[in-house]
Amino acid sequence: xxxxxxxxxxxxxxxxxxxxxxxxxxxxxxxxxxxxxxxxxxxxxxxxxxxxxxxxxxxxxxxxxxxxxxxxxxxxxxxxxxxxxxxxxxxxxxxxxxxxxxxxxxxxxxxxxxxxxxxxxxxxxxxxxxxxxxxxxxxxxxxxxxxxxxxxxxxxxxxxxxxxxxxxxxxxxxxxxxxxxxxxxxxxxxxxxxxxxxxxxxxxxxxxxxxxxxxxxxxxxxxxxxxxxxxxxxxxx
Amino acid sequence: xxxxxxxxxxxxxxxxxxxxxxxxxxxxxxxxxxxxxxxxxxxxxxxxxxxxxxxxxxxxxxxxxxxxxxxxxxxxxxxxxxxxxxxxxxxxxxxxxxxxxxxxxxxxxxxxxxxxxxxxxxxxxxxxxxxxxxxxxxxxxxxxxxxxxxxxxxxxxxxxxxxxxxxxxxxxxxxxxxxxxxxxxxxxxxxxxxxxxxxxxxxxxxxxxxxxxxxxxxxxxxxxxxxxxxxxxxxxx
DNA sequence: CCAAAAGTGTTACAGCTACACCCATGT
DNA sequence: ACATGGGTGTAGCTGTAACACTTTTGG
Numbered sequence: 001x002x003x004x005x006x007x008x009x010x011x012x013x014x015x016x017x018x019x020x021x022x023x024x025x026x027x028x029x030x031x032x033x034x035x036x037x038x039x040x041x042x043x044x045x046x047x048x049x050x051x052x053x054x055x056x057x058x059x060x061x062x063x064x065x066x067x068x069x070x071x072x073x074x075x076x077x078x079x080x081x082x083x084x085x086x087x088x089x090x091x092x093x094x095x096x097x098x099x100x101x102x103x104x105x106x107x108x109x110x111x112x113x114x115x116x117x118x119x120x121x122x123x124x125x126x127x128x129x130x131x132x133x134x135x136x137x138x139x140x141x142x143x144x145x146x147x148x149x150x151x152x153x154x155x156x157x158x159x160x161x162x163x164x165x166x167x168x169x170x171x172x173x174x175x176x177x178x179x180x181x182x183x184x185x186x187x188x189x190x191x192x193x194x195x196x197x198x199x200x201x202x203x204x205x206x207x208x209x210x211x212x213x214x215x216x217x218x219x220x221x222x223x224x225x226x227x228x229x230x231x232x233x234x235x236x237x
Numbered sequence: 238x239x240x241x242x243x244x245x246x247x248x249x250x251x252x253x254x255x256x257x258x259x260x261x262x263x264x265x266x267x268x269x270x271x272x273x274x275x276x277x278x279x280x281x282x283x284x285x286x287x288x289x290x291x292x293x294x295x296x297x298x299x300x301x302x303x304x305x306x307x308x309x310x311x312x313x314x315x316x317x318x319x320x321x322x323x324x325x326x327x328x329x330x331x332x333x334x335x336x337x338x339x340x341x342x343x344x345x346x347x348x349x350x351x352x353x354x355x356x357x358x359x360x361x362x363x364x365x366x367x368x369x370x371x372x373x374x375x376x377x378x379x380x381x382x383x384x385x386x387x388x389x390x391x392x393x394x395x396x397x398x399x400x401x402x403x404x405x406x407x408x409x410x411x412x413x414x415x416x417x418x419x420x421x422x423x424x425x426x427x428x429x430x431x432x433x434x435x436x437x438x439x440x441x442x443x444x445x446x447x448x449x450x451x452x453x454x455x456x457x458x459x460x461x462x463x464x465x466x467x468x469x470x471x472x473x474x
Numbered sequence: 475c476c477a478a479a480a481g482t483g484t485t486a487c488a489g490c491t492a493c494a495c496c497c498a499t500g501t
Numbered sequence: 502a503c504a505t506g507g508g509t510g511t512a513g514c515t516g517t518a519a520c521a522c523t524t525t526t527g528g
Contacts, residue, residue: 477527479525488516492513493511498506500503
């Protein structure tokens, strides 16, 4: 087989930034590295691109191997490439962002990987340029969520309006008026009430809602304006 | 030096999607490949990532080598990775999108590369997955331009309002009311009129405007809403 | 009965859209 | 003088933001 001659070949790593929401705060799923370099330190879930898989396949494989999860919302975000970002040898790092319902991964089966959730404000010092990756991912999440209803990926099938509102308030570090929030959301028709209440958070209980799958897809491109316009300029991307 | 053992190393190519605007249509700068595979066919400007450069540096080097241009608006867009996207050997392709003033590259110095502009609706069949890359880039440009004033990168320093409006109308394939367009734009303060007219397009002549550098940067994150809301849902990303 | 969270309507304002005519000038 | 493209103002409407009280129920 002919090859391109005299060109440098490098390793390609895939790193997954996995967001979860515990009802109060955003969390990140990290693993304790079992190998050098930086053994025993916390890092993103990652692995090397294999010979016969695409990056999407690789990211999904890595996520599956480490959490057992499949069919998760995940998309490619950015490729990092500083020549010496990995001290061992040159590695180009492709970062994926995933959003999962935090309850779907609770340390269960794969404890051998020593994965655990960290609240966004309590993330340990990370290896290499992983800190930078996380910051970019969180900003990207903010930009996307301002215009597309992706945050539902972080919630279980049934969720309450107060939980959903907290999700938005925490991401944009702002308070939202609950009457306006509810009205905009319901007028979009992307969620529907079910006759069942969550009583864990209050005595009165809050009604559960679920996504309306058809209108959800239709409205995915539509900008919902759930965030007051005055907050939008603070988005960085 | 220690290495990660038994992992696959691959070539990393950088491909630049370079948009220009000729006053009427969007154009793409393509090169006629002088080497196999697909010799003599049209392709994006590209090259391989070198041992000691980052992807950003590589993209800028490639652009400079092929056009002589520097300090151009360019950002990383997506990394393509189907295992057999290049028939010779495995190559992961990182795509950059650049926006340039079309007059800054007019076949001059580097004709040996046989680069030329193609109107977006007259792009020849491209090699590998370059067609897919171009489509993604154009969609991405649309999404970004809907909310950030990046299209100015396609214009010369002095430009007229009618030209600017055409730029938006072509990208979104829609007609915009010129009174509304002008009003929104001027109220944003990002451009300023200069007392000089372009008489090439009409007898009356249209006033030139320039970017107001300070307000331009300030307002870069602000959503201008130059495109009527009803058109926005058609954006795909 | 009280504390804590959920739920619900209205009004004022800002920003958007729709729309048509006059102006300047080269030929 | 006329054809061509450039420039300008208003009114109605829609959507957003601001705002406070009642309801429910577990303890």
